[in-house]
Amino acid sequence: MIMIIKSINDNLHYIIECFKRGDIIVLPTDTLFALSCDASNVESVRKIFEYKVRGKEKSLPLFFYDIEQIRQVCELNNLALMLAQRFWPGALTLVLPIKKNQNLIAENVYNSGESLAVRIPNSMHLQTVIKELGKPIVATSANISGQAPVKDSAEALKVFGERVVIIEGKSKPLPSTIIKINDKDYEVIREGQIKINQIEE
Template identity: 35%
Template sequence: MSETPDQAAEALRRGELILLPTETVYGLGADAGNPEAVAKIFEAKGRPRFNPLISHVADAVAAESIGAFDDKARALAEAFWPGPMTLVTPVKDVRRVCDLARAGLDSVAIRVPGHAGARSVLAAFDGPVVAPSANRSGRPSPTTFADAVEETGFAVAAAVDGGDCPVGLESTVISVLGGAVSLLRPGAVTRAEIEAVVGPLADGGEGHRSPGRLTLHYAPDAPVRIEAVEARDGELLLGFGPGVGDPRWSLSPSGDLREAAANLFRLLREADRTRPVGIAVSPLPTEGLGEAINDRLRRAAGHIG
C-alpha cells in the first residue's frame, strides 16, 4: 500500500488521514484547518487533546502565513529549514490551524520538513498539515514504512512510502515567543547549533506548547532500563560503542550518535518483538545529539517527571 503525493493530498482535502514520510519519523497527517479531521488523529493515536500538534508546511513563506515570526525566528528558519526543527511562534491564522490542532493555545508549532516526499505532499495539498508521529500514543515512533502501517495504517486513506527515516528522532522544538528563545524538546538540531544562531537560550518554561513531553513516552511493551552496563537475565541489551553487546543489537557499534539516533526506535521495536523480560540500553554521551537520544530513552523508561 503506497499512494502518490497527489493521491495523499486529495485524501487530505476529503478530511481523511494519511501516513506522511519525513526525515525524522513517519507522521499521521490531517488538514490542520479541519477540526473533524484533526479529531481523527487523536482518536487513532489515543492521544490526549491537551497535547498540541505540529503543522507541516512546504516552505518558509507558508510558515509565515500561519505564524508570526520575529527576527530570531527568521534566523532559525534560514539556518535549519528545510530540516528537523520546529518553531513555536504566536499564531497568525487560526482558521488554517484550528483550535484543536493547537490544543487551545495562542501559539502554533510549525515545521518545514527536509524530506522530499513530505514536501511533495505539502506542495500538492497547498496548506498546513498536522502530522504527529504515526504511532499509538506513548509507543516508539515509527521510522520505517512497515512500522507506520502496523501502528496506525488502519486509520488512513492514503500512505506514502518514503523509505526509512534517516534522522530517526522527532524534531527539535524551539519556542520563539516574547523575544525569548527556549529549547522545548531536543532533537537533531542541537542546543549548541541553536545558540550559534541566536545566542544563549532562555530557561524553557513553556513545555506545554510542545508535543512529546509526557513522562512515559516512546515506550515499547517491555520495560526499558537505561545506562545499563550489561543485560540481566531475560533482558535484551542495546549496546553503544565498540565491543559493547551483540553488534546486531547495537545502536552504533562505532559509537556514532547520528547512527544511534537513526536506529533507536527501530531497534526498540525489533527488540520488543522478541518478547524479552526487559530492554537494557547502554550509556550514551549526553552532549550534542546525545541530549535528544537520552531524552527519548528517559521517557521510554518513565524516568522524567
C-alpha cells in the same frame, strides 16, 4: 481495505487527493514517521487525536510549504526568522505564537492554545504535496501517545490498521530539535537532529 503506497514520488497526485478527501496518512519524513492530515479539516484532525489517544488540551505540530504560509498562522519575531532562514527546510521545529485571527488551519489543531509547533520539512516531495494542497499538514509522530514512534510501514500497519493510508519508507533515527521562541529569547524543548551548539551559534 489496506492502502499502502509504495513511493511518495510516483504517487504525488494520488496522495494530494487522499489529503483532500480527509484521509489520515502515515508518511515518512526527514525525521520520524508522521501521522498526517489536511490541517484545515476539523474531522480529520479530530481522528488524529482519537487514533493517537492524545489529550485534547495539546496541540498538533504542522508542516508548511514556506515561511509566508507560516506567517498566515503564526507570529515570527527576528529571532524566529533568523533560525528559520538558517535551518529550514530541515529538522528544526519552532514553537511560535498563533495569530488570533488566523483562518488557514482548523481550531482543534491547537484547541485554544496560544502557540504552535511548526517547521518546513527537508523533503521536496512533501513540500510539493503541501504547495499543491494549498494548506499546511499535521505532522505528529506516528504512535499511540506515550509509546515509541513506528519505525516502518509494517509497524504502522500493526498500530493503526486499516484506518490510515500508509506510505512506505524508513524512519530516521532522530526527531527534530524543538525550540520555543519567547519575546526576547528561546527555550530548548528537545534536542534532536540539530545540536544545541548549532542553535547557539
